[in-house]
Amino acid sequence: MPPPRLSVTVQPRDDLYAVLDSVVARNVPGRVLISAAAGTGKTVLVADWLGRTAADPEVAWVALGPDDNDADRLQRTLTGVWERSNTIAGPVVVVLDDAHEIRDDIALGVLSEFVESAPVNSTVVVACRSTPELQFARYALEGTLTWIGWEELALDGVAVAAIVAEYGHSLDDSDLAALLAFTRGWAAPVRLAAIRLGAYEEPRAAIADMTCYPQQVSEYVVEATLGELPEYLVRFIESTSIVEFFDTDLAEQLDEANVDRVVRDRERFGVPVVRCSSDTTAVRYGWHPLIRAHAGAVVRRRDPERVVRLHRIAARWFLDARAPLVALEHLIAVGDEQAIEEFVLHHGPTVVFDGNSEALWDLLGTRYGDLPGVRHLRALAAVEQNYPDAARAYLGTRDSRRGADRLAPATTVFAAALAVEIAVISGAKMPKEVLPEFEASGGTGSVDLDCYVALQHSAARMFLGDLGASERLLRRALTLGELGAHPRLVLRSLSRLSVLSGVRGDLATMNVRAVRALEYAVAQELTDRIDAFQSAAAVCMDTYVRAEQLADDSPVHALSLASPRRARPDGTSVPVSGGHAEVAFALLQARRYPRPTIAEADTVGHAMIGLLGRGPQAGLSNAFVTLAMAVLLDAGRTNTAAQLIEKTSAVFGEIPDVVVARAMVELHVGRTGTAGELLGSVRDLTLHPALAVRAWLLDAVVANRERRSADAAVSLTRALELAEPNRIVSPFLDCAGDAAEMLVAIPPGGEHTHEFVLHVRAKLLDANAGRNPGLTxxxxxxxxxxxxxxxxxxxxxxxxxxxxxxxxxxxxxxxxxxxxxxxxxxxxxxxxxxx
CATH class of the missing domain: 1.10.10.10 (Winged helix-like DNA-binding domain superfamily/Winged helix DNA-binding domain)
Structure with a gap:
């Protein structure tokens, strides 16, 4: 019989026509298997191709049906086809349409023999919804089989738009993409959707409605597809329809069916499946959106308890796979408020650290948005954005609902940790009252939350002066990192260890730890995080005080040149790197050459004054004051220097850093006596090594200028003794002329080595060439x-x-x-x- 007449306008498939033409052109028996679900356009494709092909073959179209399971009847039909075909010298195309109707074993044998005996000039096209058990694998190995599945048959955007236009409608790009996404180019649902567009005033509303309730365009073809499947395969599809994609492990937890068998039979029965590659090389599978929606609706209607059980299984699996947002979707589908409360507290921090806060709020919505613990997450998101005012506001609001008592201890210690971080980034007084809450906490049950609590407990101890306890807590945080804490928290632990070493005055260890933190940030692709910038700043400061230079291709140098800023909701902006790193980067840039430019000095001054205005921390921020002062005075920016001193004094009081900075100004304007008095009030105190070196060196400069050579030698010797362990050189360069003169005349003795004196002299020559012209x-x-x-x-x-x-x-x-x-x-x- 001839090809059927088509009742619809056909969208040409030139790519597939070319494939079929190439099969006919070969001088071997050609076999084409077109296996796909109902309504995917198998018959339309072949019939339209036969009307267009230039090969002009003789065509025999055999429409198979249930009656053809009578083997004798089928034998007569097919024998007649070959008898007629053998009389034709040119190409012959035999189409066996609806071959899935043949289920009888004897009839399948007849069909197999027919395909096997195809003459050289023939092409046999087998079109079916499920693949009959013929010798297709052998034909594929022999190179005589061409396989066309649902993916190849799927219509593209141009064809979908043309079908929509056929019914008098048009879609913009976004609506067309939405229609294509939920139909995946399945021809029959596309045409049904185009017809249904007429029932809506707005195409977008129609697409949204059909996306939410796709059964109206898919019921016929999906029921036809699922209705032909064995029971175990239908059950498997129903079980796995609650997830968008699944791998072997997840599928086996959702359903006990043999996954290998399912995948094999899914292909044989032509069930449309979507494949995607995961972050590894594994392939994940997902059912066609229409199949998934239909199967999901059926199982929800028939067995709601089973659906709840499947969602719980999926939630646990995705939590183990560190995909918390997907897990939350399944918990929300169950509607278990207690489980959602627990998720918010134990897994919400992970979502925030992943940078997915907005998606979390969207999922929780108004129904779950006021659960206990959500305000804690909002405060955490605010501090992650360096916005302490917002964090303080969220933390200060009351929960509208009371949480479960078993979650109260974890909620309390989470609030304490947030209070500490708010104090750190805002420069507020460290809340001592939270320390008992930290001590009373026996763990929250969440690795990420426990790690975060340990980090903030450590910060509180550090800024309250208990550096030993701070170190122990940071090591605990790192241990939790080994147990699976978020990489963001591991990086912060490494970065804070570097900061702690700097606060202690152990600059060499600070540098080693900062380099390790940066290596981790690079490996984890976290170089855009504030902790990576802070680690780079620590390397910069160690490089600065040792009077070294970073290589131009150094990753630290690249980070130091980056100056992104983050906009806040109130219209202000803050450096993504944080205030301390911004100052450190500006200092290093200003000292890349012997003398800073006016612009470089102004950048240092503005960064330092900005830090003091935003969130200074005693014990950390003040360490930058004298470094910034040296740059400002070197560039002649005395007014900015005076502003910096007064700002620092207003924030911290007359601390040693401020006193030494005032002495630097007095020396700069020639008032050595006043400078000496200021230095005498602080030089014998226990100071940070870098500040102590500067104080004793300035004291030596005062004595030298007052021609008190013996006193100058004593103070210079003390400066060298303090400088050598950490190779601190920058204060000597800031007093280049005086230092060069005094180092020549320094007598032997003291705890410093002659090698270090030579090292400082060499730095004076290298880094300050031309700065001191050798005045007598x-x-x-x-x-x-x-x-x-x-x-x-x-x-x-x-x-x-x-x-x-x-x-x-x-x-x-x-x-x-x-x-x-x-x-x-x-x-x-x-x-x-x-x-």
Missing amino acids: RTEKVVLAELATGKQLREIARGLHVSLNTVRTHTRNLYRKLEASSRAEAVDEAMRRGLL
Whole structure:
């Protein structure tokens, strides 16, 4: 019989026509298997191709039905086809349509023999909904089989749009994509959907309705597909329809059927399946959206208790697979409020650390959005965005519902941890009252939450001065990391260990720990997190105080140049790197060359003043004050320097850092006596090593300028003794002229080594080439007098030398400073830090 006449407008499939033409063109018996579910367009494809192909074959179309399970009847029909075909010299195409109707074993034997005996000039096309048990695997190995499945038959966006237009409708790109997503190009549902568009005023509403209730366009074809399946396969599809994708492990937990058998039979019965690759090389499977929706609706209606059990199984599986949001979807499908409360507390932090807060709020919605613990998660999300005011507001609100008593201890310690982090990022006073709550906590049952609590307990201990306890708690946090805590928390543990070493004054260990934290951040792709920036800042500060330089291709250097800012809801913005890292990066950039530019110094000043205004922490933020002061004075930004001192004093009071900073300004303007008095009040205190080195070195500078050589030697020796363990060099470079002069004359003795003295001298030469032009002691005295504005004759009288001697010293000064006038000489001396 001839091909059937088509009653619909056909969307041409040139790609598949070309495949079929190539089969006919080969000089071997061709076999084509087109196996796919009902309504996918098998018959339409073949019939339209036969009307278009240039091969002009002789066509025999055999429409098989239930009556053809009579083997004798089938034998007569097929024998007649071959007898007619053998008389034809040209190409012959035999179409066996609806071959799935043949189920009788003897009739299948007849069909197999017919396909096997195909002459050279023939092509046999077997179109079916499920694959009959013929020799298709052998034909595939021989290279004589072409297989077309539902994926190949699926219509693309152009074809779907054309079908919609056929019924007088049009869709924009987003609506077309939505229609394509839930039909996956399945031809019959696409056409049914196009017909139903006429019942709606808005296409978008129609698409949304059909997406939520797809049975209206899929019931016929899906029931036809599922109705032909064995019971075990239907049950498996129903069980796995509650998840979008499944692998072997999840499928076996949802249903006891043999997954290998299911996958094999799914292919044989032509059930449309979607494949996707996971993060590993494994392949996951998911049923076609229409199959999934239909099977899910059936099982919900028939066995709701089974559905609840399946959702619970899926929730546990996805939690174990660290996919908490997917797990929450299943818990919400069950509607178990107690389980959702527990999820919020134990797994909600993981979602926040993954950066998926908004998706979490969307899932919880208004129904579950006010559960106990949700405000804690919102506060956590706010501190992760460096927005302490919002976090404080969330933490200060009351829960509208009372949580289960068994969750109360975990909720309490979570709130305590949040209070500490809010204090850390806002610069508020550390809440001592939360310490008993930390001590009373015996664990929450969540690795992530326990790790977070340990981190914040450690922060509280650190900023309250108990550094030993802080170290122990950070090591506990790392141990929890080994048990599976979130990589974000592991990175924070490593970063905080580096910070703790810096607070202790152990800069070498700070650097080692910071490098380890950065390596972990790179491995876990977390370099955009604030803890990675803080670790980079620690490396920068160690590099800075040792007067080293980062390589241009260093990842730390790349992070130091990044300056992204995060917008807050109130219209303000904060550096993503955090205030401390912003200052550290600015300092390092300003010291890449011997003298900072005005712009670089201003960047340092603004970053430091911004830090003091946003969230300074005693014991950490103040460590940057004298470093920033040195850059500002070196660039002649005395007004900004004065602002910085007053801002720091207002925040922390007259702490040693402020006193030393004031002494630096006094020395800068030539008031050595006042500087000496300030330094004398703090130099003998127990100070951070970097500050102590600077205080003793400045004290040596004061003594040297006052010609108290013995006192200068004592103070310089003490500075060197304190500097050598951590190789602290930057304070010497900040006092380059005085330091170079004193190091030449330093007598032997002290706890420092001669090697370190040579090291500092070499740094002075390398990093400050041209900064100190080698002025003599007398030339420095004359230079200081020139800066006062006195006439040369007046200077000579004051120094008890002749006018010609002063003129000679002045000429030498001009030459060494590359100046042509007194004003230029004084300006250049100021820029070099010689005045």
